[in-house]
Amino acid sequence: MRDVAALAGVGLKTVSRVVNGEPNVAAETQARVRAAAEQLDFRPDIHAGNLRRTDRKTRTIGLVVGSVANPFSGALHRGVEDLAASRGTAVFASSLDDDATRETRIVSEMLSRRVDGLILTTVLKNQSYLAPEQQRGTVLAFVDREPLGIEADTIVTDNAEAAAAATAHLVAVGHRRLAYLGDRAEIWTASQRRTGFLRQLGRVGVATADIPVIEGLHDEASAFAATLRLLDSPSPPTALFTSQNLVTIGTIRALRTRGLHNRIALFGFDDIPLGDMIEPGVSVVAQNPYEMGRLAAARVFARLDGDDSSFSTVVVPSTLIHRGSGDIAPPAD
Amino acid sequence: MRDVAALAGVGLKTVSRVVNGEPNVAAETQARVRAAAEQLDFRPDIHAGNLRRTDRKTRTIGLVVGSVANPFSGALHRGVEDLAASRGTAVFASSLDDDATRETRIVSEMLSRRVDGLILTTVLKNQSYLAPEQQRGTVLAFVDREPLGIEADTIVTDNAEAAAAATAHLVAVGHRRLAYLGDRAEIWTASQRRTGFLRQLGRVGVATADIPVIEGLHDEASAFAATLRLLDSPSPPTALFTSQNLVTIGTIRALRTRGLHNRIALFGFDDIPLGDMIEPGVSVVAQNPYEMGRLAAARVFARLDGDDSSFSTVVVPSTLIHRGSGDIAPPAD
């Protein structure tokens, strides 16, 4: 910038004014400065400026998602990114791979880069470690999973209720021998979905003691193996509830391997791509990750713009999509 | 940092030394500094430091992808992110939505944030505008699409050759009345694929004059509509080549709408999720976007670590996956 000033034959501050579009610069001076900047390929260093700037906004936010292996995160990211781009804000995205030990490390790296806001899908049990940072003015928003030990804007799906609705449907079709296949119980959403599943069974008087509840499934492979074990057991279930898209896909593969995809009912949580084109169509609870990302970003930007209303929790509606697999009736026996 | 120094009763530089793990600090002093830092929730500002640091590395790279709506980008991002995370480097990700006007703006924003490197999937015809930046030391790598007007490490799939191989297969099965359904011709990969398709037909003596070449398809909806028009034409093709995953999906929907999915052959470029589970299985050219992301990131990091060998272009192999749709024979007539 000094070079630009020298070349244009003006003071440092004048260049600064031109670059930032501040008023009170003669048109002719402006032109000279711009020409000089162009010639030297000058590019202002946003961070150097922020060091002295009063608002200290880096126009950068961080997004921490649970697992990039899951298309859910992709859609969420897109939602955030779409809103951020329209505001000229850059987005750091990083994945936890649902590994709790990475959470503090990644968050800390983002904070060192002085992000204005942080959108988090957390894995850790407790987020109270973020309180000092929040105090300092960093805007926090939680998506998909509710935080513990800290208050902030939160965007979630009503996981328990949606899981219960799907379960209710399976029961209504006539199933009593159900099974639950889900992710690790430490993950907030997974435990919520399990709760919803079991609670609904309890409500309608299905004894949950005999219901297999298999947890810790994280990818297609583990879900595939777990489903096969279930199908090969002495008294296999007549309906399956899978608590996550990757698990749903693994389960479908297992059902097909045993030729049971048209005989055993299946309801999955999270939509899966092309779920309407396979046979039978896959019934799912569809969340709206794109919208969740948008809403979270919107909250963050509102806070950055000065909104200081009390923290809110927004529940994004999810929908049951009936495509066939959830309507398979139990065998007459 | 000054506050930490005051609280610990040491000089500013000593705090700096402790924070950066530099040697020559007494263990006892170190402990005192750490305690003070903890107490004040001190977090070093990486950018302030970089202002003075000699290497001037922000440990940040930028990733510019074509379209986040495409799962290809998600996998690419994951590849980059996986490598970057292991190096403690943060990744800015931004999407162009294949909109050329956004390219310069987004790149410029990233450069203002002083990224050490930039991994780009470009839309613009020409990338020479990046030359000054490259001169300045910013490491550039291009993925998926070859740059023009600038030299840098490049990671691509051999699009033309893979498209030709898929086309050859369709011809080998007996098809002569083929059609091409593809993305906008300005997109480098799209034009490469079209070239490969047409060249292969030329090679085997299929007159390309009568072959419908439909371009400008960008999503499922437009591909769906275009395919329907094709199917409803007086002399519909017996085999389709779709040059991109979203187009492939739209085309499949159209084929199913007309009940022709088992009568008209289909070969797609890019794999689609669950492509093996629908009926018929979808034959595709599968690229390896995750690996492409990893390789691009690896090149960037190697350069940052001082590698100054001449620029290389790596061609990541793609594979033909035969799942059925490409093996449908033309009607005997």
Added chain:
DNA sequence: CTGAAAGCGCTAACAG
């Protein structure tokens, strides 16, 4: 309308 001086949070270079 313009510029000079001070200083943001940190590290480099050099003294002690």
Added chain:
DNA sequence: CTGTTAGCGCTTTCAG
């Protein structure tokens, strides 16, 4: 082993 001084590239403040 530790502290002091200067200065990174920019914006602020204030005086022309």
